[in-house]
Amino acid sequence: MPASAPAFRVAPRVSAHAPALSRADGISWLVVAGAVFNLALCFINTRHVVTVHNSEIVLCELFIIFLAFLEVRNTISPAVVRITGVMVCFEVGAKLINPGLDMKILHDLAIAYVFYQLxxxxxxxxxxRTIWVMMAIILFIGFFELMFTNLFGMVFDVWTYYVNKGVIASTTVNYSNTNLFISGNRGAAASRTFFQSIFGxxxxxxxxxxxxxxxxFSAIGFAWCLSTHLGSRLRHACLFFLSALCFVLADSRFASGCTVAMVLLRLTPLYRSRFVVFAMPVAVMLGLMIQGANHEMPGILPSIIGDNFSGRLLFSGRLLDYWNLPQWFALAPSQVYTADTGYAYIINNLGLPLTLFLLALFTMHPARTExxxxxxxxxxxxxxxxxxxxASVFTIKTAALLWFLYGTTNSVAPVADTVRQVPERLKSFRFNRFSPSAEHVT
Structure with missing residues (x-):
């Protein structure tokens, strides 16, 4: 190798217990299954083959996670087993004190770890390949739903599916007069953000x-495109465009704002700093609390006053500000439901110390590639x-894909099969806010 060429770290050797990579390349079908099984169950329920309730949905999801676990069981380290044991003991003990604690949080964390290992x-x-396959399926079904909405409702009765699931009450008024989910229509005063004249x-x-x-899914697609450079430039640009098309079709205000923030972060050296990775969620949560403290309503439980983005943010901040110490340590149930605010969902079910510990583990985990x-x-x-x-980031429908993609960038495959490795000259890392150095690779 010429002296002027940058040196690259060779990926660690695959252990004797690791499955063959040729076999592992085909296991991504579990990620696709995690995304599409709800659609399949909705079809079965609509055709009255079987009446699908929440228990059947949970069993299908657990079965997919179990199959993924079987694929990675030999790669789980003793340290992970010990940490998991401590977490389970804490959750069981906290459940005895706090009956409102939702043990589902362990299921959410299992999805992240198992599919990352996968x-x-x-x-x-x-x-x-996985994200392209999912993109093709999503756009095909999505345009079918958009152009033939009534026929889509006859094939997939989404409203009844979610009523059986327990997400929508049977007495809820369906103002859209369609079989779509309750948030599948921006009617009345809530107008569509993107191309109202085209999509209604x-x-x-x-x-x-x-x-x-x-x-x-759109935000995950953007994160992947901003982080990898596989294939031709045209193919890469096409994936960018299709990811943007997804948030336009869904009229997702969150995804549009999140993708802009991702682009801005990627254009700075701050994305390399572990401190920034750790500080972002903590800083946002503190910002929400300050906002909630500035809009306190003594004697009134926090609630969503305006069902829009600013109203949801204010609700999240007011709820965190309303809590006492037992709620922050998962030792007492939240006075208000936490489904519409992810920070409250995590902290009230894990406790602040354990939440920060898991965030630190994620932050300090070494990265093998740029x-x-x-x-x-x-x-x-x-x-x-x-x-x-x-707390929608925890659903297996998109979480399996997110953590699987992150895992592939830390793949144990040979260097020739992976994206560009972190150069040796960038190995050193200074743990400070504005460090431009890449993470230390071990």
Whole structure:
């Protein structure tokens, strides 16, 4: 190698217990299954083959997670087993004190870890193929829903599916007069943000059955495009465009703002700093609390006064400000439901110390490639913004893809099969706010 050429770190050797990469390249079908199984169950329920309730949906989801676990079981380190044991013991103990604690948070964390590990057994090119396959399915179903809405409702009765699931009450008035999800239509005073004259009030949900998840998929697509450079420039630009098309179809205000923030972050050296990755969600949560403290309403429980983006932010801030110490340590139930504010959902079910510990683990986890450094920062930004208005980032429909893609950038595949490795000259990392150095690779 010429002396002037940058040196690249060779990826760690695959352990004897790791599955063959040729086999691992085909396991991404579990990610696709996690995204489309709700659509399949909705079809079964609509055709009255079986009446699908929440229990059947949970069993299908757990089965997919179990299959993914079987693929990665030999790669789980003893440290992870010990940490998991401590977390489970804490959650069980806290549940005895706080009956309102939702043990589902362990399921959410399991999705993140298992599908990340699944990604590390695959390759970035398999991740690229996976997102293209999902994009093709999503756009096909999405345009079918958009152009033939009544026929789509006859095939997929989304409203009844969510009533059976328990998300929508059977007494809820369906003002849209369609079979779409309750948020699948911007009617009355709530006008569409993008191309109202073309799309009307319809918000496309595609395979996810709800538009919020399509917006999340769009943000994940942007994070992947900003972090990797696989294939031709035309192909890469096309994936950028299609990701933007997804948030336009879903009319996702969150996704449009999040993708702009991702682009701005990627244009600065701050995305390389572990401090920034750790600080973003903490700073946003503190900002919400300050906003809530400035709009206190003594004696009145926090509620969503205006069902828009600013109203949801204010609700999140007021709820965090309203809490006492037991709520912050998961030792007492929240006085108000936490489904519409992700920060409250996490902290009231894990406790602030454990939440910060898990965030630190994610932040300090070494990145093997330049793409992993970038996508880690994009994930932190994605969570920082999305948790302000809900906990949809934890649904397997999009979370499986997100963590799988992150895992592929930390793949154990040979260097020839991966994205560009972190140069040796960028290995050193200064743990400070404005460090331009890449993460230390071990």
């Amino acid at each position: 990604g590390t057994r695959s390759t970035p090119r398999a991740g690229e 009030s319809h918000r496309v949900s595609s395979i996810f059955l709800e538009p919020d998840s399509l917006g999340n 793409a992993a450094v970038s996508i880690k920062a994009m994930i932190s930004l994605y969570f920082s913004t999305s948790l302000c208005i809900g």
